[in-house]
Amino acid sequence: MSDHRVLGDNPFEPAPPAEPAAPAPPAAEQPPEPSKKVRSKPRAQPAAKARRPVPDIETEPLGAEAAPHPAADHPPPPEYGRTLDHEVRQEAARRGLVDEFRLVERWVRERIQPEPPAGERRRLPLEFLWRRWRDIAMRDRSDFVDEFGRDPMYAARVEPLIRFIYEKYFRVELEGCEHIPHVGRGLIVANHSGTVPYDGAMIMYAVRKEHGSHREVRPLVEDFVFHFPYLGTFINRIGGVRACQENAERLLLQDQLVAVFPEGIKGIGKLYRERYQLQRFGRGGFIKLALRTDSPIIPAAVVGAEEIHPMLTKVSWLAKSVGIPYIPITPTFPWLGPRGLVPRPTKWYLRFGEPLPFNTEYGARGAEDRILVNRLSEQVRSRIQEMVDERLSRRRSVLFG
């Protein structure tokens, strides 16, 4: 209650704190008050202690048993210019050594635990815990993500993992990085494969690390991967975007680099015996996109990715109930459980070809010509197939290149 006040300031006592306490009766008549804190006295008379309860140092004023001063109702005017030290010394001189100890104790306690200044916001109960929890929860994420959900801090945290996969695991060799523009938009079109789409992450990392301007590539991700629990969120945080016309257009109009895999789900689900045979390129949506947004197409060939999960067959009847298009059957999966999903450490080659400037040749109106779109789409497909075949013919080993 009167925790922080100096001696004699009893809330029930009308006297102000500056007033010297009421003159106590002579010290000789008063038996010394037993005190817990002062070790020199207390053992003197245990009987006396039992008779009278120990006065509480916090609440009971000193000399409470003394008769109240007749002038207590009319306190004398406060004297100015007195310090606490002065008061302490005066009081102590009057009351003797025990009281001096108590006074010093209160004075020290007040210094250690001062009253909070007025006007400061009081803390919530458990606010410290709450703040700590917030700090822990925000540790690996930034409070700003770009408009498609890439979290820079999270991406920086997983980058060592991707670097390990890029440099040590797949030992990616990059060619033709100079074909990627330093400024302005561009649509990277690549072959897709590998059951689990590592190729998008590798293209992203390759351009970020090895291109002169360290540009960010935003790969477009199929719906089923994007809405796959955990995996989709992970891909979104490191920069993947759900594949749809609106998103791609918005990115390209912001002059970003976008990577598309027009083979889509057919590409991921290629069987081992179909490897490196590019599937149909959708309905040519990427050509329309490039023509409409006036972006050059940069063909890219990924060699090595098609062998990481040699898929022998796929089961689709059970998969529908789980919400995925098929369950892959490989030599290791599902026989080894989750360990069967570890990819084979093949040697990868990543090659960017010369940009195909369809946008300048045909213009935005070409996007309405279905036959033209289909022809251009087929042209891009055969260009990528050529690049893949050329690299394959020079390769001697799947695992060592």
Add this chain to the structure above:
Amino acid sequence: MARRKKSSTQPSARSFDPGERVVAVTGAYSFVGGELIKRLEEDRRYYKVLAIDIRKPAFPLTKTQFHKVDLTLPTADAELSGILKREGVETFVHAAFLSAPTHNATWAHEFESIGTVHVLNACGEAKIRKFILWSSTVVYGAAPLNPNFLTEDAELRGHPRSRFINDKAEAERETARFAKENRDTTVTVLRTAPILGPRIRNYVTRFFARPACPTLMGYDPLMQFVHEDDAIDAFKLASDEDFAGAFNIVGDGVLPYSTILAMMGKVPLPVPHFVAYPLAQALWATQVFDSPPNFLDFLRYLCVADGSRAREVMGFRPHHDIKSAILDFLGVAAERHDLASEEGRA
């Protein structure tokens, strides 16, 4: 910016003109309607404001007249058109919508969907010059096929089983029909993102008032809010000048749901989605939990709108991005908590 500047200089250019515009606002007791009336009262260009609700607004009214009209009554349209004609209303702001889903679905339907029909009938009858509807971006619905940014032209999918969302979507459809039939009336639809702020009470603030919030395991969609002051700004802007069409009123920036929870210091409760839906259904049916199970879709899939049309056409500039909206909501929530504990002690 230029547009905003122009509108702010206009009253001073003719500051002695008492103003002749008469505005009617439904939902005057609710936050959006009430705050808009406060702004309109300060503006000298407006001669008179009609506050329409079943309860009188709690703040002092100077040039505002209160009219008690219950939109669920079948005679509401006749009553309303009489008032509109008598007072010579030129702008009608329809903001009488529920701010949180209710268990009383039939009443909600009567109020939101049929009530809007009554309002539109009255406005057509009284030949209103401008009609402004408050809608929400939830009418687009959270779906796996949504693009990251829904434009105003996107389909109003609503939600197959959510009355709260479908009533709003129905009100929008009725308004679109009204706009087609009454070519002379400027029809503005403002679709606000979920409104967050220190003073407003709606399903969002109620959801984030809990110390722990459910998350669907493996799903972490991006979310978007608009600050309450910015939302009111948009309404004021739309009633000051004429903008026909629908506009998404959204704050800048998006954040993943998990980051929002972390910023707010909430404890996430991960639940698998196949458990969460039946569980939420049970909690909603027993009235333990106050959001229906289909709201879980918003914790699973994207529903983020593109505000560029409001920016370009209306000149709407939100003053708060998502982070400052959250911090504003949070700071005041903390203060409120503090005050509450203070009162409890005293």
